[in-house]
Amino acid sequence: MAAVTPLLLLLLLSSAPSFSSGSRNAYNINGRVKIPQGLGTKGYALPGRMSNVKVLLNGGQNITFLRPDGYFSFHNIPAGTHLIEVSAIGYFFSPVRVDVSARNPGKVQAALTENRKGLSELVLEPLREEQYYEIREPFSIMSLLKSPMGLMVGFMLAVAFLMPKLVENMDPEEMRRAQEEMRSQGVPSLSSLLPGGARN
């Protein structure tokens, strides 16, 4: 799993008011999506290329797109609590809860729903980048050895070469006893098991 680096940069707040009142209880929501440059070199939405980013209000009731500078706006929105989501391939955005108040228009009330962080300005940033593919490990001897086949070979080699060593380190008396036992039982050696070994 690729480690995700949460990037919670607080940006310089732009001066434009986020909310402006429209006519007849309908308001406009203005905001900005900011994708940090440089960090997104590995991502799939190229940094600065905003044309495939969508901003969705209330689960797709309204959909809008970004201007080249990242600003977006929803027009004629009734007062109430709304949810804004950003869809951008390669980035994970938290939905944002936005309160449009009828009593004091122009008041900013926005909070990320994922971590309940309040926003003083409607500037949306990705919480993290999304890596959709596993990274292929480069070829290495270790990965070869770690694979089931490698383990099998390793185990066999260990048995073939380490076991005699173990036997050598044994107490000579015990060794003799064991050999005698083996001889008396007539344990077949490997060579006699194989078809070529049958001749002796």
Added chain:
Amino acid sequence: MAIRSFFLFILFFSSSLSPVFSLYEDQVGLMDWHQQYIGKVKQAVFSSQRAGRKRVVVSTEENVIASLDLRHGEIFWRHLLGADDVIDGIDIGLGKYVITLSSGGSILRSWNLPDGQMVWESSLQGPKLSKSFLLVPTNLKFDKDNVLVVFSNGRLHAISCIDGEVLWKKDFEAESFEVQQVIQPPGSDLIYVVGFAASYQFEMYQINAKNGELLKHESASFSSGFSGEVSLVSTETVVALDSTGSILLTISFQDGKISSQQTPISNLVEDSLGLAVIIPSSVSGIFAIKTDAVTVFIRVIGEGKLEVVEKTTHEIAVSDALSISEDQQAFALIQHASSEIHLTVKLAHDWDGNLLKESVKMDWQRGLVHKVFINNYIRTDRSYGFRVLIVMEDHSLLLLQQGEIVWSREDGLASIIDVTTSELPVERNGVSVAKVEHNLFEWLKGHMLKLKGTLMLASPEDMAAIQSMRLKSSEKSKMTRDHNGFRKLLIVLTRAGKLFALHTGDGRIVWSHLLRSLHKSEACQSPIGLNLYQWQVPHHHAMDENPSVLVVSRCGPSSDTPGVLSFVDTYTGKELSSLSLDHAVVQVIPLPYTDSTEQRLHLLINADKHAHLYPKTSEALSIFKREFLNIYWYSVEDQNGIIKGHALKCKCTGEVADEFCFDTRDLWSVVFPSESEKIVATVTRKLNEVVHTQAKVVADQDVMYKYISRNLLFVATVAPKGSGEIGSVTPEESWLVAYLIDTVTGRILHRVTHHGSQGPVHAVFSENWVVYHYFNLRAHRYEMSVIEIYDQSRADNKDVWKLVLGKHNLTSPISLFSRPEVITKSQSYFFTHSLKAIAVTSTAKGITSKQLLLGTIGDQVLALDKRFLDPRRTVNPTQAEKEEGIIPLTDSLPIIPQSYVTHALRVEGLRGIITVPAKLESTTLVFAHGVDLFFTQLAPSRTYDSLTEDFSYALLLITIVALVAAIFVTWRLSERKELQEKWR
């Protein structure tokens, strides 16, 4: 030895059991395919840029604006607007901006033509609803800035083309004024707004384009009134029909004076035509009227005199005018003739002289030509050449040039209504011979490349060669059945009434068929396809038969219009037969019985609640009679908030004796109080779902029995106030109630209320659980809940001694009147995204663990393990529970980017996700459709029953070689040692 192999086995599995669906980047396209569409084109504008690649900008009925390559038909860029954001008009401004007017004329956007980046967006408001018009005058300047003229919502706007700012606006608030045309004569600074008031008065406003000042307002009343649309024949003359549809009114408003001329249609055309309509066209001097049978082209010759130029009974389509020089306009005309279409390009003032006349062979499966768009180019010899873009009845888009189809796009696939699958033919000798690798050298080269790839020695070119070799593998796109069940046909029904068969291997169209029964006819005015059902799936007896599907459609938008059935062979795409029913189709119930030819019995319920049995054979009837008392179904009336259960009663007691018609009776009904609850979602289990076992072994060797019933219905209701959009209610006045209802008895097995929650609700039902997604207003986040239902009546049977002594209750009678002993467990979690669709994986035997497939608002499909939605999750699971695989409880569900099954792609406009089991137990096939199509294979617990694509055969070979070598070495050593032993 046994222990060793077991050890290795464990190692092998522990290394491969990771819960995540994941993909390496070079595996993209191996098992999945993605196709991009745009939908039926409404309007097309050709870019007149001299340099660069030729492109055409289109808007479609799926609310897509796209820029297409004129040479190949590929998409340069594309944007899908919201569902309510219907596009009213598009045009190109300043040669580099695409201007779109949408949402009933209230949103104007400008897009950069080369890359599709939005440049600006303005919201246009107005006093009242009206038609909307978008004009991009080429020579109207305002401080060096080009001006757009937009009429929408009863207000005329002049808007700057550069930044979208409103330069001036003028209201047309007269109560009854209905705008019909907005005209900006080229070369002048005037704008004419013409329309009707109070349906008998013609109004003309002349406006100064520089500042919006009203220069003149004239009106004239016509006692006969108006009907339909008006056609503009010159910049200062319009033609309209009177309210009877028999008199043509030619109204000219030259210099602000209204003068008119009336011409009865009968004066122009001898035989009576019946009710006529004007076909709007922008060709100057010519307009067309159309009746049921005939299309008549009429020319206006000065002073309101009319003259018929052509009368045709063929189906005809006319393009808009294209100005080819200062004073010449050309337009294209397409006529149908049996298997060809005739394209003629004419000059507006010279009907008889053709600039171009071509015949193009046209597949009749594409139906009629619906729209024509014309464009010209300058040939090398400096004469004009013409190309036309045509939109067909099946929603496909074709470019014609020099008498040939240059390219075509199957954009009907952007609007899929229903999907089903069909098996491919079995491989027989002679039917399909697997292609032997044609060349030994090629074969060796391929394997060398692969070996290089696995050893990471390959250069980038080699990698590309390997990739294309893998993608081209002929194995996956063969036209025969495979034993893993990966190759199938996806049968899709589109809104245009066309049936397509797509191959799951590579997504190509195997056949397509425009259903004749869905063609407009006398009896059936506006047929719509409804559903697809598997009619005949031969496997046991009727192996020689081809499988077929049933297409259910009806003749109109309302549910009481008569239905039409058609049967289509899925191997060939031929329509076997079609039936025009004399009754409506409200509900189709596929019954779990088949006759000797493997035709499935279907019960069709009509509007009068009579049940009709299909197929209408005596064999089907005898099977049906046997099961007569076992057939139950339910109906949901979401308008009234009633769910009813039904059963069959007796034969129809109608006037006509029909032994395939049955009366029904109501068994039960659940009435939801309309003041507090409104049905928003109902969902049941899939009919063909397989459950492997009823028992579920939980920690400490205990067993729980799943309550598995095909007759469970999940119903979600919300407070009527909360059925609107998010943000329209406060948490106090909104709630969501979830029910589990037995559809045979009508008993409510479980009921749970979520206070402060609202819809939309997306739910999926599988085995003994249901998962649903809704909005929590208090937390202002989406939530997903799971309900699992367990059978308690068998809980006592766990004691082996009881079973041995026969003291179990397995044989005790089950009564409908006794309350089933069930317990439910449920749990809720937060989820980040809005959903568009939800589905669950399904496998052949139901052994493999399940994954939920969530179609998110960003048009991606996320796979989420069902283990995350387990009501037995706790914050600190015990050791036993951990071993069982219970994940510690968290408040929200994780979104792991690697588990997006659509990886870095988007299924634009996602509407549905369909899962089909493959024959291989571990694998399920997933098809997601919207404006785009996406298909992939998914293994929720990894492919434990077959080697994966990236299995390293080289490593296996190396291991075997190493083992054999080791055997020989040790044999040698052993032999030598034995010899030494003997010498001693």
